[in-house]
Amino acid sequence: MADRVSTNALIVIAALALAGLGRAQKLRHGVMDASAVIVVEPLEIVELDEHRVVHRFSVVETFKGEVGETVAVIEHAHVADAPSPRGKGRRLLCLVPDRRADTPKDGGPFWRATGYAGDAPQLDANAASVELLTLVRALVASERGVDPARTTDALVRLVLSGHGVAQREAAESLRERDALRTRIPSVELDAMLARAVAETTDVDLKVTLASLCAEAGMRNAVEALCSALPQCQDERFATALGRIAAHVHGERATAVLVPFLQQARGPTRDALLIALGATRTESALTQLLEMRARTGPSPALDAALRTHGSARALEIVEPKRKDGAPR
Known part of the structure; x- marks a missing residue:
């Protein structure tokens, strides 16, 4: 039947x-799929164009991966539902290398969020x-x-x-x-x-x-x-x-x-x-x-x-x- x-x-x-x-929320998937899981504090935001913003953070603690004292994270405004790292104070970031074709040639290495819901929670x-x-x-x-x-x-x-x-x-x-x-x-x-x-x-x-x-x-x-x-x-x-x-x-x-x-x-x-x-x-x-x-x-x-x-x-x-x- x-x-x-x-x-x-x-x-x-x-x-x-x-x-x-x-x-x-799928923070757990962000943690497992990420190349780097870190706690950061914001340093500056640089607008590359109307669609891309670079967030620079100082690294407070590293749980996974290898990063320097600072990281640069690219936010693409046109990516629907992608979590944004904007905001004051400390936050957790789950990151993977950003190897998209339009990534800037200078100022890297650049990272991007894994994209899972809740993968960049603010920490208080x-x-x-x-x-x-x-x-x-x-x-x-x-x-x-x-x-x-x-x-x-x-x-x-x-x-x-x-x-x-x-x-x-x-x-x-x-x-x-x-x-x-x-x-x-x-x-x-x-x-x-x-x-x-x-x-x-x-x-x-x-x-x-x-x-x-x-x-x-x-x-x-x-x-x-x-x-x-x-x-x-x-x-x-x-x-x-x-x-x-x-x-x-x-x-x-x-x-x-x-x-x-x-x-x-x-x-x-x-x-x-x-x-x-x-x-x-x-x-x-x-x-x-x-x-x-x-x-x-x-x-x-x-x-x-x-x-x-x-x-x-x-x-x-x-x-x-x-x-x-x-x-």
């Missing part, structure tokens, strides 16, 4: 959820900046071959005791690396799942922790996360929950979610419908179509079918005319 979701497709769907939603005299640098040190040490158990321990401490960007980046780093994720002690995983369930304000963190626990193979993780929906009906979390359920249970995800759906009311029920659609499984589509046939169309059911995204689901909620055009 054309709408049946294969095992490989489920893996792809789950990966999209477990990789996070939206343009998330606060706990958040300390945690960011702790994250950077752990990642660089890991790249140099330190015992994975030490890296895991450092990242777990950030996840459980940190805040903001460093906390989320640490959780994502653990999720993305088998060698680290498999070393997380069960008691710490339990604490992470409890935090994922309890979190109500930072949805990005909630999704990240939920994804980490699912990737780590925690039993009953989906059921525990379903119990969190009455306190957080955010569509991002509901969508991630459905994709996590598909990652963990495959076609059985529907059987896991339906008992919670039968007991839920109001916004919680609507969120569970979104989660069911987000599994993108054949069994979920069958369940949603049966519900719609029994109770009639509703905004919540139609939203769940749109989230499912299969051709059959979309044809139900957005039928086409005989000439193929949308109605």
Whole structure:
């Protein structure tokens, strides 16, 4: 059947959820891909032309790579979404050599940012900046071959005791690396799942922790996360929950979610419908179509079918005319 979701497709769907939603911070990728990771203070800004600016910095601390006492970083104004190193005070920079054809011949060597979101954070005299640098040190040490158990321990401490960007980046780093994720002690995983369930304000963190626990193979993780929906009906979390359920249970995800759906009311029920659609499984589509046939169309059911995204689901909620055009 054309709408049946294969095992490989489920893996792809789950990966999209477990990789996070939206343009998330990716400092960890900047650190790993960079040729140089340094803390700097601004010296001067020189405009080369209307599209290019050279930022000169004094180097305060080097975590990775070899640089001099100063560095020159080219910012190209026409590069969409590229992080800018502009601003006062100290900041962390993740840099690679700038070898583009229009790089000036004199005044180099020139560098450019890696381009990952969040790869040039400003540093202040606060706990958040300390945690960011702790994250950077752990990642660089890991790249140099330190015992994975030490890296895991450092990242777990950030996840459980940190805040903001460093906390989320640490959780994502653990999720993305088998060698680290498999070393997380069960008691710490339990604490992470409890935090994922309890979190109500930072949805990005909630999704990240939920994804980490699912990737780590925690039993009953989906059921525990379903119990969190009455306190957080955010569509991002509901969508991630459905994709996590598909990652963990495959076609059985529907059987896991339906008992919670039968007991839920109001916004919680609507969120569970979104989660069911987000599994993108054949069994979920069958369940949603049966519900719609029994109770009639509703905004919540139609939203769940749109989230499912299969051709059959979309044809139900957005039928086409005989000439193929949308109605």
